[in-house]
Each structure stands twice: as C-alpha cells, then as structure tokens.
Amino acid sequence: DVKVTQSSRYLVKRTGEKVFLECVQDMDHENMFWYRQDPGLGLRLIYFSYDVKMKEKGDIPEGYSVSREKKERFSLILESASTNQTSMYLCASSGNSATNEKLFFGSGTQLSVL
Amino acid sequence: LAKTTQPISMDSYEGQEVNITCSHNNIATNDYITWYQQFPSQGPRFIIQGYKTKVTNEVASLFIPADRKSSTLSLPRVSLSDTAVYYCLVGDISNTGRRALTFGSGTRLQVQP
Numbered sequence: 001d002v003k004v005t006q007s008s009r010y011l012v013k014r015t016g017e018k019v020f021l022e023c024v025q026d027m028d029h030e031n032m033f034w035y036r037q038d039p040g041l042g043l044r045l046i047y048f049s050y051d052v053k054m055k056e057k058g059d060i061p062e063g064y065s066v067s068r069e070k071k072e073r074f075s076l077i078l079e080s081a082s083t084n085q086t087s088m089y090l091c092a093s094s095g096n097s098a099t100n101e102k103l104f105f106g107s108g109t110q111l112s113v114l
Numbered sequence: 115l116a117k118t119t120q121p122i123s124m125d126s127y128e129g130q131e132v133n134i135t136c137s138h139n140n141i142a143t144n145d146y147i148t149w150y151q152q153f154p155s156q157g158p159r160f161i162i163q164g165y166k167t168k169v170t171n172e173v174a175s176l177f178i179p180a181d182r183k184s185s186t187l188s189l190p191r192v193s194l195s196d197t198a199v200y201y202c203l204v205g206d207i208s209n210t211g212r213r214a215l216t217f218g219s220g221t222r223l224q225v226q227p
Binding site for chain 1 (some may be wrong): 150157163
C-alpha cells in the first residue's frame with residue numbers, strides 16, 4: 001500500500017515563526033499536493049508539484065511556499081506564521097496518469113499558531 | 115476553481131440506501147470522477163472512481179449519465195460507521211495549464227440508528 005507520511009500530527013507555533021511541514025511518500029509518485037482544511041470550507045489546495053523542483057500555486061498560496069528537492073519529499077513552509085494559518089494541513093500524492101489520478105493522503109498535521 | 119457542487123449534508127438511517135449526487139458541468143473529456151470519504155481527524159480515502167456508465171466495488175456504486183455532467187455515489191445499506199464527509203473530485207486545470215486537483219465542500223452524511 002501507498003504510504004504518505006506527515007512528520008507531525010500536532011504542532012504548536014508562535015506568530016512570526018517559520019514553520020516547516022514535511023511530507024514523504026514511498027510510491028515513486030510524480031505528483032504531490034498540500035491542502036488545508038478548515039471547518040465548513042472543505043479541502044483547499046495550497047500548492048502542488050508535478051516533478052522535482054517544480055511547483056504550482058493552488059487556490060490559496062498566499063503566506064506559503066513549498067520545496068521539492070527530492071521526488072519523495074514535499075515540504076510546506078510558512079515563512080512567518082500567523083493565527084489565520086491555524087488549520088489542519090493534509091499532504092497527498094498521486095501517480096503519473098494524466099487523467100486518472102487517485103490521491104493518497106497522509107493523516108494530517110493539526111497546526112495551531114498562537 | 116471549484117468544479118463540483120454537492121449537497122452540504124444528508125441524513126439517513128441504518129440499513130437504508132444513500133445516494134449522493136455531484137454536479138460537474140464543466141468536466142473535461144479526459145477527466146475521471148473520483149469519490150473520497152473522510153472521517154474526523156483523518157485524511158480522505160479513496161472510495162470509487164469511474165469514467166462513464168456504472169462502476170461497482172465492494173463499498174459503493176457510481177452512476178454516471180451519458181453527458182457526464184453529474185455523478186451519483188450510491189452506498190447500499192449504510193451503517194453508523196458510514197457517517198463521514200464524502201467528496202467528489204474531477205480534474206482541474208491551473209492557470210499554467212497543469213492539472214490541479216481541487217475539492218468541493220463535500221457532503222456530510224449522518225447515519226442514525
């Protein structure tokens with residue numbers, strides 16, 4: 001089975017801190033995604049990557065950046081954390097098919113910014 | 115960029131069949147339709163995927179009409195453990211032409227005893 005691992009299940013940070021959320025997948029997937037989920041808003045796409053060192057903005061990229069130095073790892077970076085970035089963050093990966101993506105999700109990181 | 119529309123919530127009772135419909139009027143020719151289930155404090159997990167007509171697996175059935183502008187997830191004889199949020203997903207295209215995968219708000223299904 002595909003495994004997508006997020007480094008932290010819970011994280012508490014202070015306003016202004018630089019925060020790194022790490023995600024690793026073990027199925028040699030080309031595509032990786034970062035979503036955030038807030039009550040009543042469903043999952044919103046922050047950034048995605050379709051290849052090493054390649055990235056694209058999703059619906060809500062402001063305040064975030066990403067890094068994909070290796071195929072299996074996709075990092076989400078909050079340059080200067082703010083309280084409105086308190087949320088559940090979900091990482092996902094998918095294979096190489098251009099149209100038949102099946103997303104595999106990690107368990108999520110609940111980030112609290114105080 | 116959300117391309118799908120679903121009911122916000124549905125209620126059912128144990129043993130009933132539940133049908134959740136998703137509208138995706140702008141679906142692209144090559145897009146598949148995929149449904150996910152999410153329990154609290156977990157990431158979504160894949161339920162079923164289809165391109166046209168009907169697909170069935172051990173968990174659910176997926177009905178897709180000929181025009182593919184909507185799809186219906188059918189859960190036979192639901193139990194309390196089917197209480198979850200259900201999302202349908204079709205492909206999306208970013209401003210640079212790359213495929214993104216964006217979710218709608220999902221349908222919260224509550225199953226009562």
